[in-house]
Amino acid sequence: MDPWAAVAGGLAGTVALTTILRAATELRLTRIDLPFLLGTMFTSSRPLAKAVGYMAHFAFGLMFALGYFALFVSLDTSGALLGAAFGVAHGLFAGTALVNVLLPVIHPRMGSTLDSARSAPLLEEPGFMMLNYGRTTPLVSLVAHVAYGAIVGAFVQHGVH
Amino acid sequence: MAATRRRDGHQVYAPIRDHAAIGDGRTVALITRDGTIDWLCLPDLDSPSVFGSLLDARTGGSFVLAPNVPFEVRRRYAPSTNVLETTFETATGSVRVLDAMTLPDDDGLAPTRELCRRVEAISGRVPMRWRVEPRFGYGAARSTIGERSGIPVATSGNLAIAVHAWDAGTPAITGGTIGATFTATTEAPATIAMSVAAQEPLVFPTRDDVERRLDGTIAYWRAFVRGSSFPMAWRDAVERSALTLKLLVFAPSGALAAAATTSLPESLGGERNWDYRFCWVRDAAFTLSALFRLGDVREAESFFWWLMHASQRSHPSLDVLYALDGGLGSRERTLSLEGYAGSRPVRIGNAAAEQMQLDVYGELLHAASTYVSARHRLDADIARRLAGIADLVCDRWGRPDAGIWEVRSTERHFTHSKMMCWIGLDRAIQMASDGHISGNVERWTAERDAIASFVESRCWSDARGTYMRAADGEDLDAAVLLGGLMGYRPATDRRMRQTIDTVARELRDGSSMHRYTGEDGLSGGEGAFLACSFWLVEALARSGQVNRASALMFELSSLANDVGLYAEEIDPDTGAFLGNFPQALTHLALIGAAVALDEEAA
Numbered sequence: 001m002d003p004w005a006a007v008a009g010g011l012a013g014t015v016a017l018t019t020i021l022r023a024a025t026e027l028r029l030t031r032i033d034l035p036f037l038l039g040t041m042f043t044s045s046r047p048l049a050k051a052v053g054y055m056a057h058f059a060f061g062l063m064f065a066l067g068y069f070a071l072f073v074s075l076d077t078s079g080a081l082l083g084a085a086f087g088v089a090h091g092l093f094a095g096t097a098l099v100n101v102l103l104p105v106i107h108p109r110m111g112s113t114l115d116s117a118r119s120a121p122l123l124e125e126p127g128f129m130m131l132n133y134g135r136t137t138p139l140v141s142l143v144a145h146v147a148y149g150a151i152v153g154a155f156v157q158h159g160v161h
Numbered sequence: 162m163a164a165t166r167r168r169d170g171h172q173v174y175a176p177i178r179d180h181a182a183i184g185d186g187r188t189v190a191l192i193t194r195d196g197t198i199d200w201l202c203l204p205d206l207d208s209p210s211v212f213g214s215l216l217d218a219r220t221g222g223s224f225v226l227a228p229n230v231p232f233e234v235r236r237r238y239a240p241s242t243n244v245l246e247t248t249f250e251t252a253t254g255s256v257r258v259l260d261a262m263t264l265p266d267d268d269g270l271a272p273t274r275e276l277c278r279r280v281e282a283i284s285g286r287v288p289m290r291w292r293v294e295p296r297f298g299y300g301a302a303r304s305t306i307g308e309r310s311g312i313p314v315a316t317s318g319n320l321a322i323a324v325h326a327w328d329a330g331t332p333a334i335t336g337g338t339i340g341a342t343f344t345a346t347t348e349a350p351a352t353i354a355m356s357v358a359a360q361e362p363l364v365f366p367t368r369d370d371v372e373r374r375l376d377g378t379i380a381y382w383r384a385f386v387r388g389s390s391f392p393m394a395w396r397d398a399v400e401r402s403a404l405t406l407k408l409l410v411f412a413p414s415g416a417l418a419a420a421a422t423t424s425l426p427e428s429l430g431g432e433r434n435w436d437y438r439f440c441w442v443r444d445a446a447f448t449l450s451a452l453f454r455l456g457d458v459r460e461a462e463s464f465f466w467w468l469m470h471a472s473q474r475s476h477p478s479l480d481v482l483y484a485l486d487g488g489l490g491s492r493e494r495t496l497s498l499e500g501y502a503g504s505r506p507v508r509i510g511n512a513a514a515e516q517m518q519l520d521v522y523g524e525l526l527h528a529a530s531t532y533v534s535a536r537h538r539l540d541a542d543i544a545r546r547l548a549g550i551a552d553l554v555c556d557r558w559g560r561p562d563a564g565i566w567e568v569r570s571t572e573r574h575f576t577h578s579k580m581m582c583w584i585g586l587d588r589a590i591q592m593a594s595d596g597h598i599s600g601n602v603e604r605w606t607a608e609r610d611a612i613a614s615f616v617e618s619r620c621w622s623d624a625r626g627t628y629m630r631a632a633d634g635e636d637l638d639a640a641v642l643l644g645g646l647m648g649y650r651p652a653t654d655r656r657m658r659q660t661i662d663t664v665a666r667e668l669r670d671g672s673s674m675h676r677y678t679g680e681d682g683l684s685g686g687e688g689a690f691l692a693c694s695f696w697l698v699e700a701l702a703r704s705g706q707v708n709r710a711s712a713l714m715f716e717l718s719s720l721a722n723d724v725g726l727y728a729e730e731i732d733p734d735t736g737a738f739l740g741n742f743p744q745a746l747t748h749l750a751l752i753g754a755a756v757a758l759d760e761e762a763a
Contacts, residue, residue, distance in 0.1 A: 025360040028318035033361040044270035111310035124363035
């Protein structure tokens with residue numbers, strides 16, 4: 001297995017994930033906007049936040065692909081189906097812990113359950129399974145992560161050694 | 162109040178005249194004299210409404226903010242701004258409300274859209290109440306109301322609003338509404354802000370951020386006014402018109418919406434209800450002329466580039482109108498709303514987009530000519546396209562069309578359409594001789610002369626002493642005045658002067674004018690068309706009748722509402738506004754009339 005194949009898969013997978021999320025917002029299914037959430041961690045300038053957010057989003061996409069690669073190596077197998085299964089776990093983790101709990105705690109402009117009367121949040125928190133951003137957000141997120149995982153798995157399986 | 166019931170079962174609606182407009186270059190909110198926002202589409206002007214009680218008082222949704230006791234109202238715009246200042250006088254004191262759609266600045270994260278309502282007591286203590294009743298998707302979309310971090314939030318699909326109240330009571334969520342009561346005092350001004358998120362998480366602004374943006378918004382509008390140059394005559398009316406046009410310019414593209422609303426009726430209870438949240442090519446020539454005359458060069462450039470970009474899709478044919486983002490979306494359909502004062506159907510989209518209206522070619526070429534006259538250059542591609550449009554005019558001018566008034570009856574050879582075709586070819590020839598475009602100038606010249614022969618032989622009536630509405634017809638049309646204003650013949654020409662006199666005599670109804678006589682394929686009547694009245698002022702002034710023009714302008718200025726705005730039409734008997742509001746064409750025509758009076762009086 002080739003780690004560069006995982007990197008390439010991570011890039012293609014993030015493109016697919018981003019496209020699915022963006023299409024879902026256009027179809028009025030959700031208000032999730034991961035680059036905006038990531039970018040506003042660093043700046044309150046809206047255009048800059050979008051630019052930084054997209055860079056961070058793709059960087060995370062590549063990092064997660066390397067995480068998938070490590071799992072493929074340890075299991076000594078790979079493929080689109082196994083990648084899709086990782087995507088399911090990844091999507092559930094993102095909705096329940098990563099974006100729901102971790103992001104609000106470290107995000108300087110987002111409200112969280114740790115806030116007291118001293119704080120005034122600037123951004124709406126995602127809530128469990130990101131349901132605050134729309135009822136179909138968990139489904140959209142899951143579909144996007146499954147697509148991401150399947151693409152990474154396929155790239156690793158078919159990558160040239 | 163906007164929601165009490167009349168005996169015939171329809172809801173009672175605030176008169177169109179009672180509305181003021183605020184906006185941010187993306188969308189426009191309408192506010193009644195009693196402090197109710199009854200029209201706001203989000204996130205953009207042509208999106209579905211969230212507050213739409215203007216078109217259905219029962220299901221449309223609104224944002225009420227007013228004293229909880231009987232009151233008298235005075236209103237104005239904060240000087241040289243689009244920020245509304247409403248003063249409520251009550252028995253216990255008086256209170257001033259500043260309403261604005263704030264503009265984002267470089268400090269702090271701003272919501273997608275933000276509506277700010279700031280309450281300042283001037284004297285005494287005034288019990289106040291406010292109630293936000295969001296009804297997404299023209300009142301038809303499913304929505305939920307809850308809280309995030311203690312802030313009331315309403316969501317529907319990819320749209321959400323949050324309501325922030327500072328010193329304005331503790332908001333309570335009751336059914337589908339968010340609201341509170343509080344007492345306004347001189348010690349503690351209150352602010353209520355509604356932040357909007359579209360396709361993204363909600364941004365919750367701080368009070369300091371909102372109030373800084375409100376101050377910045379006031380400063381921006383004043384800078385916009387300072388950067389414009391207004392004629393000395395009728396300066397205040399022109400300034401308000403310029404500010405209103407700026408509200409109707411959709412900033413992301415530069416397109417000018419014909420009005421902020423859909424389906425406000427041309428006759429109460431009638432079927433003449435249209436969606437005006439589109440950009441009409443027809444308005445292009447007026448728009449560019451007005452923007453250049455006012456010195457708003459950036460807006461003029463932006464509008465011309467939008468126009469050429471949007472029309473690229475259908476080249477060399479032109480659609481009559483385009484969506485504000487230049488895209489599709491003009492398919493006409495009806496909504497199951499009660500309609501303003503029971504005026505149904507309520508339409509969204511506009512079927513006029515599919516009509517054949519020959520005058521638009523002349524208007525586009527005239528706009529391009531105005532653009533190059535202001536020392537702007539055309540790139541090679543646009544120059545080629547303009548030449549292609551001139552060729553198309555040569556091919557098509559002999560056909561009947563639906564005309565400027567978009568009649569839904571049989572197509573005819575309308576005089577105004579032919580005059581505009583002549584003007585289009587004349588401008589193309591001029592641009593070619595100045596080296597801006599190149600093409601078959603000989604053919605353009607021959608066809609231009611053929612159009613003139615047609616108009617002079619078949620559209621002129623010796624018996625009536627006027628250009629008629631259509632070839633070989635008996636009806637009159639105020640639009641033929643535009644032939645004199647846009648250069649088919651000078652307004653001082655004998656035939657044009659006779660036409661001005663006939664139109665003034667036979668189409669005037671008090672201070673205002675009807676558009677035309679004869680049928681148009683629709684049932685029911687309509688009010689008097691305000692733009693035509695201002696065209697008559699301009700025509701009178703340009704034909705040397707400045708005193709008559711000034712007298713009419715005085716009368717027309719008294720027809721504006723209390724904050725200086727005009728709708729499309731007016732009922733000559735009652736003075737009630739009719740049609741969509743505020744209307745760009747009326748304000749464009751006002752600017753043209755004021756400039757003409759200023760220049761001709763000099």
